[in-house]
Amino acid sequence: AKGEEEADAPLRLQAAQLLHQQVFLAYLTIAISLVGQLAFGTFQVAILTDITHIDPFVAVPIYLLIGGAGSVVGIWVGGKLADWSAAAAIVMVLIGQIVCFSIMLLAVHNAIAMAIMLFFSAAFGFGFSTPIQVRVLSGAKQAPRLAATLIATAYNIGIAGGAAVGAWLISIGFSYALLPATGIICSALALAAATTSIQLSRRGVA
Numbered sequence: 001a002k003g004e005e006e007a008d009a010p011l012r013l014q015a016a017q018l019l020h021q022q023v024f025l026a027y028l029t030i031a032i033s034l035v036g037q038l039a040f041g042t043f044q045v046a047i048l049t050d051i052t053h054i055d056p057f058v059a060v061p062i063y064l065l066i067g068g069a070g071s072v073v074g075i076w077v078g079g080k081l082a083d084w085s086a087a088a089a090i091v092m093v094l095i096g097q098i099v100c101f102s103i104m105l106l107a108v109h110n111a112i113a114m115a116i117m118l119f120f121s122a123a124f125g126f127g128f129s130t131p132i133q134v135r136v137l138s139g140a141k142q143a144p145r146l147a148a149t150l151i152a153t154a155y156n157i158g159i160a161g162g163a164a165v166g167a168w169l170i171s172i173g174f175s176y177a178l179l180p181a182t183g184i185i186c187s188a189l190a191l192a193a194a195t196t197s198i199q200l201s202r203r204g205v206a
Contacts, residue, residue, distance in 0.1 A: 014143030021205055022139030023147060025197035026132055027154040029190045033094065034158020036101070036186025037125050039166035040179045044118075047176045051108045059111075066115050070122030078127035082134045087198045089131035094191040096124035101183030108177050121183075135197075162186075 018024060040047075048063055049056045081089035100121040107113035133151055140147035166179060 014140075014146045017140040017143040018147065018150065020139045021200050022197055023136055025193050025200075026136045026139065027150060029090070029094075029193045029197070030128075030132055030151065030154040031158040031161065032186050032193060033097070033128060033190035034155055035162040035165055036097070036183040036190070037121075038159050038162025039169070039182035039186070040101070040104075040121075040162075042163040042166045043170065043176055043179055047108055047179065048114065051175075051177045052111055052114045054111050054114075063115055063118055067118040067122040070119035071126040073119075074123035074126035075129065077123065078130040081127070082131040086131040086134040086138070087194075087201070090128065090135065090194050091191065091198070093124050093128045093131065094187050094194060096127070097121070097187040098184055098191070100124055101180040101187065104180040104183070105178070108180070 044067075045056075045060055045064075048054050048060055054060060054063065078089060078093065081092065100117060104114075104117045104121060107117040133148075136147050136151055137144055162182075165182060169179065169182070170176070
């Protein structure tokens with residue numbers, strides 16, 4: 001089968017596929033975006049209890065469930081958008097993340113607003129996954145298994161980096177209420193990486 005032949009290509013050829021700008025810039029986009037999401041997400045319970053002032057035993061699980069519902073919706077919508085245009089979906093999702101984190105800087109002080117924004121921030125956060133995976137795999141057609149494995153690596157780097165950045169900011173006196181700002185900055189940087197890659201692809205740069 002064609003897929004098996006591509007997967008069994010020589011290792012040197014597979015490694016060369018990872019050097020395509022569409023592939024490595026997609027990995028960079030994933031890692032940067034996740035840093036912003038996890039700098040906030042790692043401390044979202046502390047934000048909900050200390051800043052939003054909701055009940056830690058009754059309300060917090062409900063808020064986390066709302067975020068989970070947003071994740072499910074985001075994955076479904078992201079998949080639909082990826083079928084239409086993975087590149088456009090990535091741009092739309094990253095812009096959505098910037099908007100969500102910007103609103104969240106104000107929403108953290110209001111329980112109802114925070115519940116709404118947890119849903120939408122999770123939706124945009126998880127809506128990112130399918131389009132970016134499609135972009136990686138379409139850019140590494142002769143190394144699908146290796147490329148797919150490194151998608152998880154990029155996510156894990158972003159997750160670890162985000163938790164570390166969030167912890168560092170808190171340790172130097174950064175307020176929990178300001179942590180969504182990391183999402184704004186990182187999503188903007190991720191958007192810059194993604195749009196650069198898309199423009200290069202349009203110019204025929206591999």
